[in-house]
Amino acid sequence: MFLERVPKTSNKFEKMTSDSRFVASALQPDTKPDMTKHTQLATLKFTFLSLLLTVLCSISFAQDIPADPAAISAGESLFNANCKTCHRVHQKLIGPALADVYNRAPSIDWIKSFIKNSAGLIASGDAYAVNLYNEYNKTQMTAFSGLKDEQIMQILAYVQAETIKGPPVAAAPVAAAGGSGDAGSGIPSSYLNAIVAGLVLILVLLVVILGFLVSALKRFLDQKDLSAEDKELVHSPITSNSILKSAGFSFIVIFFVVALGFKALINGLFSIGVQQGYAPKQPIAFSHQIHAGQYEIQCQYCHTGVTKGKSATIPSVNVCMNCHNQIKEGALYGTAELSKIQAAYDNNTPIQWVRIHNLPDLAYFNHAQHVNVGGIECQTCHGPIQEMEVVRQHSLLTMGWCIDCHRKTDVNSKGNAYYDKLVELHNKSSKSAMKVEDIGGLECAKCHY
Structure with missing residues (x-):
């Protein structure tokens, strides 16, 4: 079959050649057709088409990346x-x-x-x-x-x-007028100082005004026909000894002592089991300020369970070594602390981290429900964790604290069809946003079962 096709191909080639010769003779009647030039022209055409195809492919390759x-x-x-x-x-x-x-x-x-x-x-x-x-x-x-x-x-x-x-350009530091304000403060410290100074000035003016009123009242009473006893009472000097011996002063002191003692007793009873501010020493001086703050490592990279289940989980040594098999020197403690991680990795032994946030066994809390469904940020409960050199318990984590959050927090129902019917029923009976308490967030069995 292949041999039978050769003459056809040859005839076609001869026809093309004769056509080319005819065109060449028409353009240049006194010149013989040069096959070398035709071959070069064909090569140039092929090369041009190849380059054009390459450019088009590269353009389509670049356009594969969306830009919307x-x-x-x-x-x-x-x-x-x-x-x-x-x-x-x-x-x-x-x-x-x-x-x-x-x-x-x-x-x-x-x-x-x-x-x-x-x-x-x-x-x-x-x-x-x-x-x-x-x-x-x-x-x-x-x-x-x-x-x-x-x-x-x-x-x-x-x-x-x-x-x-392009790379971000560092902003030039701006000097605050009248002194530098606190980082992240809503009101500059100069404004706060002015407000405090104004309040002190107002208090001084009130004392001065009261002094003028007392003096004016004495002059007014002196013009009246008063008895000797009344004049003695008006002009009797007020001394610290007379104030301390008065029955009213004794009553006020006893009242405040009893009230403060009772308040201290109540606060002590309510603080049992509350660990706000608890910041235990860890076996390795791990700095969230460096990892989560300076290097902006996402919380979920180390605490992998936060989107999957009840516990956020404490990272294993392997997670630490993902980075520290290359980073051998710490920013604050040199190699001393990192050598502990390396030793735990080499000996295949877990690091004995001390748990900071503790809930009683009778309370149930699910991280995945709050992070995935509620869209709650880690800092909402754990505070500015990216600024903590040593992690501490930021919030109370008491029953009252949780209930208060459920009463104030709006349900994140956008894009979640699960809440469509609940939102519809809520909007029929209330004009305010649907809170967590409106969908059973205060039911005892939600946290205690």
């Missing part, structure tokens, strides 16, 4: 939850800076494969993956097999937007 604000916003959330612990866009951290990674990597498909299973790609002998592995002290990236391709593209959309935006 919704994708960028979703990518930022995914980046903060999954990538921010080890990566920054413009700064090298545990892993490389991700700016322009979609152009530096072999392909977007390669990026997807590396994110989902970096160990497998390295084991396959991929040159780019092996070079990264060796460059970063043979630290393997965590496998994010649960991420979908669409989510990875959203992360790349955020990285691309940040790459185009």
Whole structure:
């Protein structure tokens, strides 16, 4: 069959050649057709088409990354939850800076494969993956097999937007007029000082005015025809001795002593079992200020159970070594504290962390319900954890504290069809927002069973 097709192909070629000769003779009647020029022209056309196809493919490759604000916003959330612990866009951290990674990597498909299973790609002998592995002290990236391709593209959309935006420019410090205010304070300290000074001035003016009133009242009474006893009473000097011996003063002192003693007794009874401010010494001086504050590591990276179940869980030594197999020196304590982590890892023994937040056994609290459904931030209950060098119990965590929260907190029903019927019934009977107490948040069996 192949041999039968050769003459047809040859005839077609001869026809094309004759046509080319006819065109050439028409354009240049005195010149013989040159087949070399035709071959060069065909080669140039082929090369041009190849370059054009390559450019079009590269354009479509770049357009694979979405650029709409919704994708960028979703990518930022995914980046903060999954990538921010080890990566920054413009700064090298545990892993490389991700700016322009979609152009530096072999392909977007390669990026997807590396994110989902970096160990497998390295084991396959991929040159780019092996070079990264060796460059970063043979630290393997965590496998994010649960991420979908669409989510990875959203992360790349955020990285691309940040790459185009460029690295952040540090803002110049602004000097506050009349002294520096407290960091994070709603009112500058200069305003607070002015308010206190104004109140003190008002009190002084009131004392002066009362003194003038007493003096004026004495002059008025002197003009009256008073008896000797009344004049003695008006002009009797007020001394500290006369005040201390008066029955009224004795009654006031006894009343305040009894009231303060009773209040101290009640406060002592109510504080039994309350550990607000409790900050025990830990076996390793772990700083949340450095990890959650300075390096902005997400709470969920270490406390993995916070979105899955009742307990937030305490991280294992392996979680610590994800970073500290590369970071060998601490910012505050040098290698002394990190050597304890290394020793626990080498000996395969857990670190004996001291529990800080303790609830009685009769009370049930579920982290996943509050974090996933309620959308409650960690700082709502645990305070500014990112600022704590030593973690302490920030809130009371008492029954009254929980009930007060359920009475004041609006139910986050947006986008959750579970609450649609409840919201509809609530809106029929009330114009205010639906609170947690409106959906059974104060029922005893919710926390005690």
